[in-house]
Amino acid sequence: MGMTRVAFQGVHGAYSELAARFLIDKGGKTAGGAHTIPCESFDEVFRSVERGSAQRGVIPIENSLAGSIHQNYDLLLKHGVHITGELHLRVEHVLMAGPGTSMKSLHTVRSHPQALAQCSRFFETHPGIRPEAFFDTAGAALSLRGAGTAGVGAIASAYAAELYGLTVLRRNLENEPHNFTRFLLIARSPWKLRGGTPTKCSIAFRPASNTPGILFRILGVFSLRDIDLLKIESRPDPASPFEYLFYLDLAGSPREPRVERALAHLQEVVTHYRLLGAYPMGSGRVYGAIKKRNFRSRRK
Amino acid sequence: MGMTRVAFQGVHGAYSELAARFLIDKGGKTAGGAHTIPCESFDEVFRSVERGSAQRGVIPIENSLAGSIHQNYDLLLKHGVHITGELHLRVEHVLMAGPGTSMKSLHTVRSHPQALAQCSRFFETHPGIRPEAFFDTAGAALSLRGAGTAGVGAIASAYAAELYGLTVLRRNLENEPHNFTRFLLIARSPWKLRGGTPTKCSIAFRPASNTPGILFRILGVFSLRDIDLLKIESRPDPASPFEYLFYLDLAGSPREPRVERALAHLQEVVTHYRLLGAYPMGSGRVYGAIKKRNFRSRRK
Numbered sequence: 045m046g047m048t049r050v051a052f053q054g055v056h057g058a059y060s061e062l063a064a065r066f067l068i069d070k071g072g073k074t075a076g077g078a079h080t081i082p083c084e085s086f087d088e089v090f091r092s093v094e095r096g097s098a099q100r101g102v103i104p105i106e107n108s109l110a111g112s113i114h115q116n117y118d119l120l121l122k123h124g125v126h127i128t129g130e131l132h133l134r135v136e137h138v139l140m141a142g143p144g145t146s147m148k149s150l151h152t153v154r155s156h157p158q159a160l161a162q163c164s165r166f167f168e169t170h171p172g173i174r175p176e177a178f179f180d181t182a183g184a185a186l187s188l189r190g191a192g193t194a195g196v197g198a199i200a201s202a203y204a205a206e207l208y209g210l211t212v213l214r215r216n217l218e219n220e221p222h223n224f225t226r227f228l229l230i231a232r233s234p235w236k237l238r239g240g241t242p243t244k245c246s247i248a249f250r251p252a253s254n255t256p257g258i259l260f261r262i263l264g265v266f267s268l269r270d271i272d273l274l275k276i277e278s279r280p281d282p283a284s285p286f287e288y289l290f291y292l293d294l295a296g297s298p299r300e301p302r303v304e305r306a307l308a309h310l311q312e313v314v315t316h317y318r319l320l321g322a323y324p325m326g327s328g329r330v331y332g333a334i335k336k337r338n339f340r341s342r343r344k
Numbered sequence: 345m346g347m348t349r350v351a352f353q354g355v356h357g358a359y360s361e362l363a364a365r366f367l368i369d370k371g372g373k374t375a376g377g378a379h380t381i382p383c384e385s386f387d388e389v390f391r392s393v394e395r396g397s398a399q400r401g402v403i404p405i406e407n408s409l410a411g412s413i414h415q416n417y418d419l420l421l422k423h424g425v426h427i428t429g430e431l432h433l434r435v436e437h438v439l440m441a442g443p444g445t446s447m448k449s450l451h452t453v454r455s456h457p458q459a460l461a462q463c464s465r466f467f468e469t470h471p472g473i474r475p476e477a478f479f480d481t482a483g484a485a486l487s488l489r490g491a492g493t494a495g496v497g498a499i500a501s502a503y504a505a506e507l508y509g510l511t512v513l514r515r516n517l518e519n520e521p522h523n524f525t526r527f528l529l530i531a532r533s534p535w536k537l538r539g540g541t542p543t544k545c546s547i548a549f550r551p552a553s554n555t556p557g558i559l560f561r562i563l564g565v566f567s568l569r570d571i572d573l574l575k576i577e578s579r580p581d582p583a584s585p586f587e588y589l590f591y592l593d594l595a596g597s598p599r600e601p602r603v604e605r606a607l608a609h610l611q612e613v614v615t616h617y618r619l620l621g622a623y624p625m626g627s628g629r630v631y632g633a634i635k636k637r638n639f640r641s642r643r644k
Contacts, residue, residue: 111411157457157478256566256567263559282522
């Protein structure tokens, strides 16, 4: 019952690491749990999986406020890996500080500029507290363990607060509660398809021509077979400015004959087709559910 | 010949301000030029335009690496404004420092964490230089005008370097040259449609039902009339998790009968329809072209 080595971008306490723990140790079924490996860049996450130094990788692919992370779609197309799972994680920003720092004594709060912007209302109503830009949310939390941090707080996940032994001063600091990030689990081998599990497929392609109506013909491949589309997105191809790349998620498994036929039919009208992965449909999660199972004690 | 007051998010020297100058003063045709107004948030940009304290606003809507900025689509749907123009701006990161700081004496380089990450290869090949997180690229450039910045550089646009009188140490610091941001110009009144100008429309809607094939029926509205689609994107509706919002850009003007009929037909199969704007198709720009016209002398 070995642990699964999972690469993620960031430092311990990052939202990606939390997603990795949910994805690997889902429902307590995986006895070994996750041994999470911090990486400096997304590219390093992919390379770790490709060369086998990690068995899995976890990457954010889209956020409900900030959109699809094209950079990670590019890396999915570049590297020989497969999507084997997904998770929608509620991004809940928590205000934390070292023991002894109270709300009243706070004068500075550190976090990633995006997280600080997502909590702008807190700073408007607390003009005495200065926001300070930091590389990442978990790094800001980690920094509070150092000396000279009296009166300094951080905005990060409740998971980071717990990991670094910080006091939670306030939860749900974000302006906008509908803040979800979708994470993908990646591996060298495809997910072993099982009957009965609702499955989805993620594909990428470029239309074979640039004529009006080509997309209509492409979608006909699915609609004529009653296959439900879960996501569609066009994007100017970075390698070829006047061409478009499409990302498409559909409900179904490539083992179902109608999906198999649709994917074969699709390849008649597109170029650069790639099945990025077929994997169980994910669910939404918040941090509360993971805490009870005490991931912290599992860390080395 | 008054100047046009244009609101943008950020501080002077931001990529958004550069986009505003391109959009307002295009080709030198607008004699008055742009009087740019910095705003703390995107919401403030929209509010400034809505209440008339700015005649125009400029917002980023998508980036070739980071995807669509859903937050700004949400603000377009929330506020009573219209898209009246667009621009694709090449994001070219420049390394700059105050006079007297050379490449050799650099020990720290400040910028927004995303810009620092986009230039990670520079830091890998210069291990003696420490990246430092800052709120924004232009703010990092501005900070170099203060005291105690010997040996400190910033990564921002060449425009910011010029604006703040900094020395450009190296251009094109980014790992990935295909880094474009699409900016939208917004106003209280729609763009006055003129014959002969290639026009595009941006619309948003929610399908009237959630059945397989509904998207195929929706796209039929356009393909049966030979109308070319320039962008399509689905997104889980933040206000209603199991519904999808669609963004669609199409080639044509609502004054063309076939486009007018298609948009009327569309409203039979969708709900929450909104024409976000009809506006001239934009082109791509890089900073070099603007510099010659010496925007700096126009600033108050």
